[in-house]
Amino acid sequence: MRYFVTALGLAAGLAGIAAAQDGSRSGPGAPELQEGKAVYAHWCAPCHAADPGLAGTLALQNKYEGSLPAALEDRTDLQPAVISYFVRNGVAWMAPFRPTEISDAELEQLNAYLTAPLEQRGAHTQLLAQEMVRKSAAGGDQ
Amino acid sequence: MSVLPPDMDAAGFAAFLEELRGAVGADWVWSGDADMFPYRDSFSPVWNTDEERHASAAVAPENVEQVSAVVRIARKHRVPLYPISTGKNFGYGGPSPNVNGSVVLDLKRMNRVLEVNNERNYCLVEPGVSYFDLQRAVDETGNKVMLDCPDPGWGSPIGNSLERGVGYTMPHFRDHFGSHCGMEVVLPDGEIMRTGMGALPGSDTWHEYPYGFGPDPAGLFAQGNFGVVTKMGFRLMPMPEYYRTGLITVPRRRDFIKLVNHVNYLSDSGLIGEVEYGSALRALMGDRDFLALITKTGGPSDAEMDAAASAAGLPSWQVELQFFGPEKATLENWNYAKDRILSDIPGAAAVDGDHFTMPATEEQLNNTTQPWQTSIKRRRSLGVPSLGAWKIVRDDGHVGFFPVLPRTGEAVFEVQRVLGDAMKEFPSLPSYFNALSTPLFWHTHTFQMVFAPSIKHDDPEHNAITHASMKKCVAVAAEHGWGDYRAAPIYQDDVSDTYSFNNHILRRFHEQLKDSIDPDGIIAPGRGGIWPRRFRA
């Protein structure tokens, strides 16, 4: 049911609201997943975050038409080997990532994050712009 | 598709790699098909053909001393290196080299933001620092400056500016090479040089006064192959207090000429940021007769276009203006722009757009409240790095040709007609040049127009059309004096050939320099169309 709600929300441009209704996606998530989540935030979220206008999210929405969540972070069907394959080989115009960008160790952490049970993943990853806005609203770090 | 460096056998290659491992550590040297796959250009129109350029290995130093050591080893073994900073140069060759068998010198690990100065408004970065990284460093110092970034935030100030890449805020920040100040370079013999005031021991003005004393060689390192850049300073704009937008429309086709002159005046006077030219008539392109009109050989007449516009009740052209500064100044500048244009062009109209205090909120960044259909991509307009624009990519990628043309309406009309007619040879391509194509005002003082045909990994026929059309477009544009600003390695010789004044003296001059400081071609031989003697033979 969650998938259905999320997919509909994305289609309607309401990803944030659908996610907010989903109580399991809040807080920082499990401590052992933090490094993997940081890799995701740095390298994947700019295209795959739960925002229907992003390249990856848009492409996967079109590909699965809502039968799977469009945001990678909401998927529970991905296996580590599959994620690693896409990361090192790319797909369509998602270019492959080099070990100088995501090391093999970081890739394992990323895999752990993207294959962990949803309730351990914590809140959806924010885009850099959202981080900036949050910081400015809080008066920055000055 | 394993390749070896030029003039080298497998045993020599193995010995060379072993020396590299000694310099940077065994974990930071790669070779072989699987490891080299992410160093291929995944946007290549010659993907999987003989023309594709393959690197033989990659090496990733951690600091400038290791860069210098790698360069010396390469010099000893006569192996060409191909330096990349973040290696995201998609549309212009990605991370792939000019020469088969080159070793990619991947600088991504050198990723320190060395300084963000909020009083004197500059930063100093290493090559692996992306725009995302720089923005995070700016946030940490209170978000007091505004970046000027290209569409993709994962590229780097150094890689982008060495390609003479562009951004989208105020005029003198959009030209990324033009807004750099001071660089450190490892030369082809491994020596470390600093330009400008960086050459004066003890100076504190390296990132403010670019020249120092005597000739300034900084320009040789952009689109060139004279060294490996390991640090660069960049000017930053203090975070403006306020942002404001406005739309101006003009009724007739010829009005574009005056409109452009007014916008030039506003821009060169420092009153506006980047602008988006457009035409409301694009809404009619679904109509077959109208499409036939705007793509007509020889171009439509002004009267035909004006008749179509007035029948549809639409203005011929529009420009979206963006203002940065204190709130009152942005309002005065917008009022001035309206008065200036509306009093000169009969029938011109103005619409007030969004305006708000900076930095923008998330909703403002999403740009959903403009009273017109806007082409402004708000994040990039406000220097906020993202990959939001990646969704404009079609198929598996594209290659780009953005000819430089004068900032006049007449030149735009001429490009529409000349390149529109020339590209009719490739009917399967989208219509890049037609009577409604508008110029991009990216670089500070020139226009460019877009030609960006797509590629597909599994469709060589499609790619062959793209490849042939690129070559034709470059050639026809050059016949009319419109030159490419930047090209993938597979096109660099074609483009360099067009800059031929006085029997190619510019290239011959560069070749003389190359022969004297890098005769074996250790640094990116062929880049910018500059080949050292070893490869010219």
Ligand SMILES: Cc1cc2nc3c(=O)[nH]c(=O)nc-3n(C[C@H](O)[C@H](O)[C@H](O)COP(=O)(O)OP(=O)(O)OC[C@H]3O[C@@H](n4cnc5c(N)ncnc54)[C@H](O)[C@@H]3O)c2cc1C
């Ligand atoms: C959808 C899309 C939108 C784009 N929008 C823009 C845009 O708005 N503006 C724009 O400018 N580009 C744009 N690009 C093109 C490109 O993606 C960017 O310019 C990108 O910043 C270049 O990659 P990079 O910064 O990783 O540079 P790199 O790939 O690291 O460097 C580019 C080249 O510069 C040379 N070089 C790099 N580092 C060094 C060094 N340290 N020493 C010596 N030589 C070096 C090398 O030849 C290298 O191949 C776009 C591309 C796409 C696909």
